[in-house]
Amino acid sequence: MEGRGPKVTFNPKKVLRKIFDLDVSHGRLNSDLNYQNGVLVEKLNLGKTVVVREIWNGRIWSGRPFVLVEDEPDMLVMFMPAGTRWIKPVTLSGGLLRIPKEEWKLAEARIPIHMLVFAKPGADHSIRMIWAEPEFKFVRWYVNLEQPLVRTKMGFDYMDHVLDIVVNPDLSGWKWKDEDELQEAIELGLLSCIRADQLRTEGMRVLKMIEEREHPFDGSWLDWCPDPHWQSPELPQGWNDTTLYPAGF
Numbered sequence: 001m002e003g004r005g006p007k008v009t010f011n012p013k014k015v016l017r018k019i020f021d022l023d024v025s026h027g028r029l030n031s032d033l034n035y036q037n038g039v040l041v042e043k044l045n046l047g048k049t050v051v052v053r054e055i056w057n058g059r060i061w062s063g064r065p066f067v068l069v070e071d072e073p074d075m076l077v078m079f080m081p082a083g084t085r086w087i088k089p090v091t092l093s094g095g096l097l098r099i100p101k102e103e104w105k106l107a108e109a110r111i112p113i114h115m116l117v118f119a120k121p122g123a124d125h126s127i128r129m130i131w132a133e134p135e136f137k138f139v140r141w142y143v144n145l146e147q148p149l150v151r152t153k154m155g156f157d158y159m160d161h162v163l164d165i166v167v168n169p170d171l172s173g174w175k176w177k178d179e180d181e182l183q184e185a186i187e188l189g190l191l192s193c194i195r196a197d198q199l200r201t202e203g204m205r206v207l208k209m210i211e212e213r214e215h216p217f218d219g220s221w222l223d224w225c226p227d228p229h230w231q232s233p234e235l236p237q238g239w240n241d242t243t244l245y246p247a248g249f
Contacts, residue, residue: 044068049233050078050155053240055247056100060240061159063087063106065233066117067226075215076119076149076156079226082133084111084233087240098178099162099185106240113139116224118216122148124161124202127216129224138222141167143206145199150248154239157248161191163199171210171217176203 044050050068054061064086066078080086089097089104097104114131126149128142143165149156162185164177182199185191210217238244 044071044155046071047227047230049236051152051235051239052078052149052155053152053157053247054159055157055249056159058242058247060087060106060242061089061100061104063235063239064111065235066155067230067233069116074120076117076121078117078119079230080111080115080117081226081232082112082114082131085109085235086111087235098181099188099190101184101188101190114226116221119149119156124148124199125206127206129216129221136225138169140169141171141210141217143167143203145202147249152245152248154236154245161195161199163196163203165203165206167210171213174207174210 046068048068049065052064052066054063064080065084066080068077069079070077085108087106088109089100090107091097092103092105094107113133114136116129116131117126118128119126124145124147126144126146128144129138130140130142131137132139144160145163145165146161147159149158162178162182165174166177167174182191182196186193186196213219
């Protein structure tokens with residue numbers, strides 16, 4: 001299966017012209033230079049591991065390692081293969097915890113599906129393509145409404161804002177998801193009514209993108225597949241040290 005989406009290319013000169021190095025079990029995180037909105041930022045090398053953390057009130061809520069597929073001023077694309085180990089929040093007794101409504105601890109989990117994430121700088125959403133394991137069958141689109149990603153030395157920080165949209169793989173239908181959790185977050189004071197309205201407006205904006213078949217809903221990524229030479233991403237040592245790697249917001 002050949003991908004019709006953008007292909008990852010490797011430039012040895014970029015690898016040598018690195019801004020920082022961070023040892024990880026499968027190599028190093030390297031960065032390059034990039035300008036976004038006229039601001040100089042560190043651009044991470046394609047095919048390498050980036051760390052995406054959720055931060056709530058200065059504390060880590062979750063941590064996920066991704067393979068960086070694309071890093072451009074107007075679009076970030078990351079991939080997490082099925083079986084990847086990530087860190088999620090649980091109650092102190094180890095129970096399920098979907099919103100930060102009580103004290104939590106972090107626990108290891110494995111993602112059961114393949115996930116490709118598209119994020120625009122400054123956008124209150126990310127778009128996710130989901131493939132089933134093991135046949136790599138595309139099963140759905142997923143719109144995650146969230147705080148915009150903020151670039152860090154390891155990758156990106158953000159915070160999920162509960163409300164989501166699940167979209168059929170052929171774009172023929174959609175539905176809101178986790179509206180009950182959004183209402184609970186509002187009642188607990190975790191999110192304001194104003195913010196909830198902003199999230200719904202953002203969701204409607206993405207639905208308009210679907211209607212008009214804007215990227216990535218234009219079909220250009222439907223036959224995409226990961227580079228077989230990529231190594232499974234892993235969280236590097238120290239990823240959860242907010243003193244060494246302060247939160248991006």
